[in-house]
Amino acid sequence: MNFDRSKRLFEEGQKNLVGAVNSPVRAYKSVGGTPLFIKKAKGSKIIDVDNNQYIDLVLSYGPMILGHRPKKIEKSIVKALKNGYTFGATSAGEIELAKIICDAFPSMDKVRFVNSGTEAVLSALRLARAFTNKNKIIKFSGCYHGHTDALLVAAGSGLATLSLPGSSGVPKEAVQNTLIAEYNNIEKVKNHINKHDDIAAVILEPITGNMGVIVPSPEFISELRRITKEKGILIIADEVMTGFRSKFGGAQELIDLEADITCLGKVIGGGFPVGAYGARNEIMEMVAPLGDMYQAGTLSGNPIAMASGIATLKELKKQNPFDTFNKVAEKIETILKEAAKENNIALQVNRFGSMINPFFSKNRVVDFETAQTSDTEKFKTFFWSMIQNGVFLPPSQFEAWFLSTALSNKDLKIIEKAIYAAMQAIDQHHNS
Numbered sequence: 001m002n003f004d005r006s007k008r009l010f011e012e013g014q015k016n017l018v019g020a021v022n023s024p025v026r027a028y029k030s031v032g033g034t035p036l037f038i039k040k041a042k043g044s045k046i047i048d049v050d051n052n053q054y055i056d057l058v059l060s061y062g063p064m065i066l067g068h069r070p071k072k073i074e075k076s077i078v079k080a081l082k083n084g085y086t087f088g089a090t091s092a093g094e095i096e097l098a099k100i101i102c103d104a105f106p107s108m109d110k111v112r113f114v115n116s117g118t119e120a121v122l123s124a125l126r127l128a129r130a131f132t133n134k135n136k137i138i139k140f141s142g143c144y145h146g147h148t149d150a151l152l153v154a155a156g157s158g159l160a161t162l163s164l165p166g167s168s169g170v171p172k173e174a175v176q177n178t179l180i181a182e183y184n185n186i187e188k189v190k191n192h193i194n195k196h197d198d199i200a201a202v203i204l205e206p207i208t209g210n211m212g213v214i215v216p217s218p219e220f221i222s223e224l225r226r227i228t229k230e231k232g233i234l235i236i237a238d239e240v241m242t243g244f245r246s247k248f249g250g251a252q253e254l255i256d257l258e259a260d261i262t263c264l265g266k267v268i269g270g271g272f273p274v275g276a277y278g279a280r281n282e283i284m285e286m287v288a289p290l291g292d293m294y295q296a297g298t299l300s301g302n303p304i305a306m307a308s309g310i311a312t313l314k315e316l317k318k319q320n321p322f323d324t325f326n327k328v329a330e331k332i333e334t335i336l337k338e339a340a341k342e343n344n345i346a347l348q349v350n351r352f353g354s355m356i357n358p359f360f361s362k363n364r365v366v367d368f369e370t371a372q373t374s375d376t377e378k379f380k381t382f383f384w385s386m387i388q389n390g391v392f393l394p395p396s397q398f399e400a401w402f403l404s405t406a407l408s409n410k411d412l413k414i415i416e417k418a419i420y421a422a423m424q425a426i427d428q429h430h431n432s
């Protein structure tokens with residue numbers, strides 16, 4: 001496999017783009033080597049600038065749940081394009097997408113559209129603080145909620161448990177109201193709640209994807225809801241990744257989480273920049289122009305993005321692929337485990353719906369700390385072998401793989417073959 005053009009673009013891009021990327025994970029630092037530059041994508045496949053073709057299990061980190069450029073979606077987008085790109089006034093598509101979303105989420109009466117998941121989360125924090133008149137936020141180490149200052153702490157970095165900014169440029173003051181707890185562990189949450197009376201909200205990924213896939217225990221979720229309710233603390237379900245991924249609606253229902261505020265992104269834009277936050281009327285009526293919590297956006301509710309989101313969600317509802325996703329994910333899990341066993345490799349596989357994650361670890365992965373026991377060197381070998389065998393994966397041990405409805409049985413065979421080859425490569429390089 002030849003990566004010459006990708007290599008050239010990676011060098012050329014360094015001059016005027018920071019690290020030749022617009023989002024750090026795309027630089028492939030955790031797997032080494034040259035990042036792939038993409039030329040185009042169609043259906044289940046993605047093609048790089050050297051014309052190498054891969055089965056895409058990144059799907060732009062989730063949004064392309066129907067695969068790339070499905071005909072129907074493309075048609076809706078082109079139709080919208082012809083009416084204009086942005087108006088600075090509300091258009092009917094915004095109302096339509098809002099209705100689809102609110103109908104799918106019992107916890108939401110109203111939504112507000114923004115342009116990214118980050119923006120949804122930072123607005124949700126402001127809203128939780130406005131509604132409760134309190135300041136502190138509990139966040140779980142390893143959960144990622146976008147790059148807003150207040151939550152760039154223990155965001156999948158090594159700074160877990162200390163309230164230290166996970167990035168330079170974030171003032172101490174910006175994170176001093178952020179309290180860190182461990183996912184799947186209710187004790188630390190209880191300690192925080194007993195110690196502080198100024199807690200506005202707990203924010204969590206209902207199923208994590210940003211430290212790899214981790215499913216919370218039912219007891220953790222029910223206790224979390226019980227104690228927060230008792231103290232008037234809101235729960236913010238960050239469903240930017242999980243929204244419309246494992247059911248038509250939220251993972252919150254699948255895990256019996258009664259959320260107060262929900263954040264969305266990724267799938268709801270079908271590949272265009274859309275985020276949203278929503279809640280029951282009582283909470284959303286705090287937001288301007290109904291209330292005095294200010295939040296705005298020049299391109300929010302962009303008509304092209306709305307058309308893409310509406311078409312994607314309608315088609316998703318029609319196809320209802322969620323049972324199939326479970327079966328395909330189960331099949332991939334079986335393949336991963338058997339291939340690992342055959343090659344004497346310690347492996348855990350976590351999955352939920354259409355999100356799946358192998359961890360190169362002998363420990364069960366239930367939180368950030370156990371996720372960190374994964375052998376990232378093995379993942380590197382695995383990643384590049386998968387690429388060589390035609391499967392495009394997120395370039396990190398700690399990112400979920402995603403399934404799309406475009407995946408065929410033939411694609412699955414390619415994935416299976418690639419997994420066996422990759423496990424053999426690990427056996428050769430790492431088992432001695």
Ligand SMILES: *Cc1c(COP(=O)(O)O)cnc(C)c1O
Pocket residue numbers: 115116117118119121144145146147205209210238239240241265266275
């Ligand atoms: C992707 C993601 C975000 C950030 O969304 P952007 O659109 O990248 O700003 C926030 N929360 C979760 C859970 C995510 O997966």
